[in-house]
Amino acid sequence: MTEPAATVPAAEPAVGARSAWRTFFRQPSGLLAAAVLVVMVLLAVLAPLIADEPGGTSPDVLRSPSGGHLFGTDDLGQDIFAQVVWGTRTSLLIGVAASLIAIVLGTAIGLASAYFRRVDAVGTVVTDVMLALPTLPLMIMLAAIVNPSVWTLTVIIGVFAWPEVARLIRSQGLVVSAMPYIDGARVLGATGWRIVTREILPAVVPLIVVSVLLTASRAVISEAGLSFLGLGDPDAWSWGRILLNAQRSGVVAIAWWQTLFPSLAILLLVLAATVAGMRFNDIRDPRRNGA
Amino acid sequence: MSRTFSGPARRWRVAVALGATAALGLSGCGLNEGNSSSGDSSGGGDVLRIGTTTDVSNFNPLQSLSKTDSWILNAMYPHLLRIDENAKKAPELAKEYTYEDGGKTAVFKLRDDFTWTDGKPVVAEDVKFSAESIMKYKLGNVAAKLTWVTSIEAPDPTTVKFHLSQPYAPFAEGVGFWMSIVPKHVFESAGDLSKFANDSDWVGAGPFVLESATKGQRYVMKRNEKYPLAPGGRPAVGKVEFRLYPDVNTMMLALRNGDIDLMGTPVPASAAKTFANDSKIKLTKVGALGFAHLTYNMTNKDLAKQEVRQALSMAIDTKSIISSVLQGDAQQMAGPISPIFADYDNTEIQPYPFDPAGAKAKLAAAGYSDGNGDGLFDGLDLGVACDQSNANLTRVVQLFRESAAQAGIKLTNECVERNTFLSRTKEGEYDIDASQWGVFDNPMDQLRSTYLSSNPGGINYNLLTSPEIDQLINDAAATTDPAAFATKIKNIDKVVHEQAYLTPLYVENFQFAYNASKFTGFVASPSDLLGMVTAYSLAQVKPVG
Numbered sequence: 001m002t003e004p005a006a007t008v009p010a011a012e013p014a015v016g017a018r019s020a021w022r023t024f025f026r027q028p029s030g031l032l033a034a035a036v037l038v039v040m041v042l043l044a045v046l047a048p049l050i051a052d053e054p055g056g057t058s059p060d061v062l063r064s065p066s067g068g069h070l071f072g073t074d075d076l077g078q079d080i081f082a083q084v085v086w087g088t089r090t091s092l093l094i095g096v097a098a099s100l101i102a103i104v105l106g107t108a109i110g111l112a113s114a115y116f117r118r119v120d121a122v123g124t125v126v127t128d129v130m131l132a133l134p135t136l137p138l139m140i141m142l143a144a145i146v147n148p149s150v151w152t153l154t155v156i157i158g159v160f161a162w163p164e165v166a167r168l169i170r171s172q173g174l175v176v177s178a179m180p181y182i183d184g185a186r187v188l189g190a191t192g193w194r195i196v197t198r199e200i201l202p203a204v205v206p207l208i209v210v211s212v213l214l215t216a217s218r219a220v221i222s223e224a225g226l227s228f229l230g231l232g233d234p235d236a237w238s239w240g241r242i243l244l245n246a247q248r249s250g251v252v253a254i255a256w257w258q259t260l261f262p263s264l265a266i267l268l269l270v271l272a273a274t275v276a277g278m279r280f281n282d283i284r285d286p287r288r289n290g291a
Numbered sequence: 292m293s294r295t296f297s298g299p300a301r302r303w304r305v306a307v308a309l310g311a312t313a314a315l316g317l318s319g320c321g322l323n324e325g326n327s328s329s330g331d332s333s334g335g336g337d338v339l340r341i342g343t344t345t346d347v348s349n350f351n352p353l354q355s356l357s358k359t360d361s362w363i364l365n366a367m368y369p370h371l372l373r374i375d376e377n378a379k380k381a382p383e384l385a386k387e388y389t390y391e392d393g394g395k396t397a398v399f400k401l402r403d404d405f406t407w408t409d410g411k412p413v414v415a416e417d418v419k420f421s422a423e424s425i426m427k428y429k430l431g432n433v434a435a436k437l438t439w440v441t442s443i444e445a446p447d448p449t450t451v452k453f454h455l456s457q458p459y460a461p462f463a464e465g466v467g468f469w470m471s472i473v474p475k476h477v478f479e480s481a482g483d484l485s486k487f488a489n490d491s492d493w494v495g496a497g498p499f500v501l502e503s504a505t506k507g508q509r510y511v512m513k514r515n516e517k518y519p520l521a522p523g524g525r526p527a528v529g530k531v532e533f534r535l536y537p538d539v540n541t542m543m544l545a546l547r548n549g550d551i552d553l554m555g556t557p558v559p560a561s562a563a564k565t566f567a568n569d570s571k572i573k574l575t576k577v578g579a580l581g582f583a584h585l586t587y588n589m590t591n592k593d594l595a596k597q598e599v600r601q602a603l604s605m606a607i608d609t610k611s612i613i614s615s616v617l618q619g620d621a622q623q624m625a626g627p628i629s630p631i632f633a634d635y636d637n638t639e640i641q642p643y644p645f646d647p648a649g650a651k652a653k654l655a656a657a658g659y660s661d662g663n664g665d666g667l668f669d670g671l672d673l674g675v676a677c678d679q680s681n682a683n684l685t686r687v688v689q690l691f692r693e694s695a696a697q698a699g700i701k702l703t704n705e706c707v708e709r710n711t712f713l714s715r716t717k718e719g720e721y722d723i724d725a726s727q728w729g730v731f732d733n734p735m736d737q738l739r740s741t742y743l744s745s746n747p748g749g750i751n752y753n754l755l756t757s758p759e760i761d762q763l764i765n766d767a768a769a770t771t772d773p774a775a776f777a778t779k780i781k782n783i784d785k786v787v788h789e790q791a792y793l794t795p796l797y798v799e800n801f802q803f804a805y806n807a808s809k810f811t812g813f814v815a816s817p818s819d820l821l822g823m824v825t826a827y828s829l830a831q832v833k834p835v836g
Contacts, residue, residue, distance in 0.1 A: 055689075055693050056690070056693060057611060057614075057615035057616075057690065058615075061561070061615070061618070062561065062564075075561035076615050076616065076686060077615065143708075144707070144708045144710065144711050145711070147705070147707070148707060229708075230679035230680060230708055230709075231679075231708055234679070234685065234688070234689075234704040234705070234706040234707075235692075235703075235704045245682075247538065247540060248559075248680065248682035248685070249559050249561045249562060249682045250539045250540055250543060250558065250559040250561065250562035250565070250682075251540075251559075251561055251562050251565075252540040253540055253543060253544055253562075253565055254562065254564060254565050
């Protein structure tokens with residue numbers, strides 16, 4: 001094989017699962033990132049208890065942040081804090097669901113390419129083509145054609161996010177499938193399906209976990225981008241939609257709170273997911289552990 | 292191995308990336324960073340820089356025009372009539388018009404002092420040529436206004452006679468205001484005018500004529516040294532430069548920073564206070580010639596029922612929409628005739644009151660019921676379509692959805708990206724259309740294009756086919772006596788209101804911001820299409836000091 005060895009020698013996990021998590025939480029950045037993610041999930045789940053669903057109008061138009069309105073109000077007098085909290089629901093939902101679609105597709109194609117040579121020829125070309133496509137303009141086109149809703153957005157984002165996952169899983173799968181125990185399994189008469197699902201898949205699971213986090217954070221950004229361009233679900237609050245409202249109403253220059261808080265929310269979520277993913281990747285790498 | 296094609300693959304990727312960058316560059320290079328010096332080189336303070344949001348998509352003034360197109364082309368090609376500050380027709384190229392032959396001949400008397408920039412005078416033959424070309428190639432929205440013309444005569448250089456197949460009361464007003472007059476001696480040699488691009492070597496007779504056009508960046512116009520409607524026979528400003536700012540926030544910042552002197556597009560109501568503490572920036576307020584409305588698709592089985600349409604009209608709180616979304620800067624309407632046409636607006640009819648309980652009762656009486664107890668009538672689920680880029684209407688739809696739920700009506704928000712919205716509107720793929728009429732210059736043309744079953748203007752968004760309404764409109768159209776004509780229009784206003792074919796939302800006021808420390812003398816006309824940038828207004832502008 002001429003494939004370079006992937007960074008992760010995964011066949012024999014260097015660290016046991018439990019101690020891996022312990023290492024993960026011992027690092028302040030990992031702990032912090034996980035804490036932010038948990039808070040975000042709680043916000044999303046408990047949104048109805050934290051704030052009323054934004055709606056209606058009030059005379060308190062474009063108020064800056066204060067005790068009554070933590071994040072200020074928009075040009076209809078709606079509370080930005082409530083919009084950000086409810087926006088967490090949409091953003092997280094789309095992030096997680098789209099990343100699941102991408103992971104399932106990407107893992108299936110990646111593993112199939114890694115083990116079956118004939119599939120590899122086609123799979124690699126398709127992956128390369130997908131990676132070469134300008135995804136944002138394509139997503140914009142698709143989102144403009146279909147009726148915008150949370151589900152169509154999820155599918156569009158998920159369908160465009162799988163190639164990175166497929167490539168990652170394939171390169172890891174190639175390393176694993178060249179290992180002697182795979183040859184052993186084959187000699188014992190195991191079918192291709194069994195080898196892929198029982199032998200190779202478990203070896204790449206840590207990589208899948210990392211991919212879920214990274215893909216989800218990219219999906220959140222895609223969703224915010226599409227919503228900001230007016231291609232989001234007009235009935236669901238999302239962070240991108242708060243930004244769009246500010247831009248459309250021409251209040252970006254006078255109401256900094258309407259753009260700052262949703263942007264911070266996006267930043268926090270993406271940063272936390274990325275850091276968590278990186279830390280998780282690190283602890284599986286014995287060269288980084290030093291222990 | 293996979294490596295063998297990594298070379299071509301990379302090249303492909305580079306090509307696609309380049310393509311994508313180029314595409315993004317085309318749309319994104321309109322931000323006008325660091326080009327403030329360009330205007331200053333050509334005569335200091337007498338370049339008027341105007342911000343606009345869109346490119347010119349078409350330089351042929353006889354075709355249908357978008358906003359930027361019409362600003363620039365109206366400054367180049369004269370019209371017979373213009374709309375003044377009070378929404379009345381005022382003379383431009385034509386001094387006056389009269390009807391002869393019982394209303395079957397419209398006669399325009401032209402001024403004799405308009406000149407094309409190549410030195411030739413503007414004559415009646417130019418008017419005749421423009422109208423005949425529009426009829427021959429069916430160009431733009433003016434073609435529908437010339438429907439009744441059987442022949443056109445130019446007996447002398449300052450007289451044009453339109454012979455009509457039947458009297459049509461607002462013929463002269465409609466054609467006079469909408470039709471651009473083009474130079475016959477230039478356009479004649481262009482051949483098929485439906486394909487004529489007219490994108491270089493411009494010859495005009497308005498106050499300014501295009502000098503250069505840079506797509507995505509700017510359009511520079513130089514003054515016409517002989518323009519009789521300017522004080523002193525010549526515009527005081529040497530050049531007008533339209534600059535592209537795709538985003539209104541950026542445009543407002545550019546005005547504050549002194550990069551532009553006037554915003555061609557209105558300042559959003561919510562953003563007006565951006566300029567509150569700026570002593571140099573002044574705001575001018577004008578009325579509208581159109582209005583925002585909810586129009587009901589009559590081919591929908593529920594919306595075909597008068598009770599449902601009336602109930603919907605009672606399920607939207609237009610008063611609170613005006614006070615919140617438009618910050619109080621708009622008027623309420625009852626029927627389809629805007630109060631700006633004071634002579635024709637039927638003041639006896641009242642808007643439907645906001646009364647969710649009443650709406651509920653009306654629907655219950657019409658046979659709708661709530662069997663599953665979810666507070667919404669069963670089987671009544673309507674979509675409201677709107678353009679996502681319209682800040683006000685997206686907010687209206689959001690509030691309408693909430694208030695309609697109180698009346699037991701389930702609405703789905705179908706606000707989509709602009710081009711999708713436009714194509715759906717064209718195809719009739721909507722239940723309720725939330726949109727805004729831009730400019731109606733007279734009520735008769737409005738009623739004809741919005742309610743006639745033959746749909747001559749292409750904007751019968753109700754998809755209404757009612758012999759009764761057709762008869763009322765055609766009867767009014769042929770009425771030449773002004774008093775009887777007004778009575779008939781008022782009657783149609785009332786009938787449409789009772790039928791609730793539409794729910795008028797508001798007539799909005801527009802605010803235009805300009806740098807008063809540098810330029811003064813704008814004459815603002817109503818509507819966001821005309822505003823501060825009409826040919827007449829630009830001809831009156833003077834630099835300060």
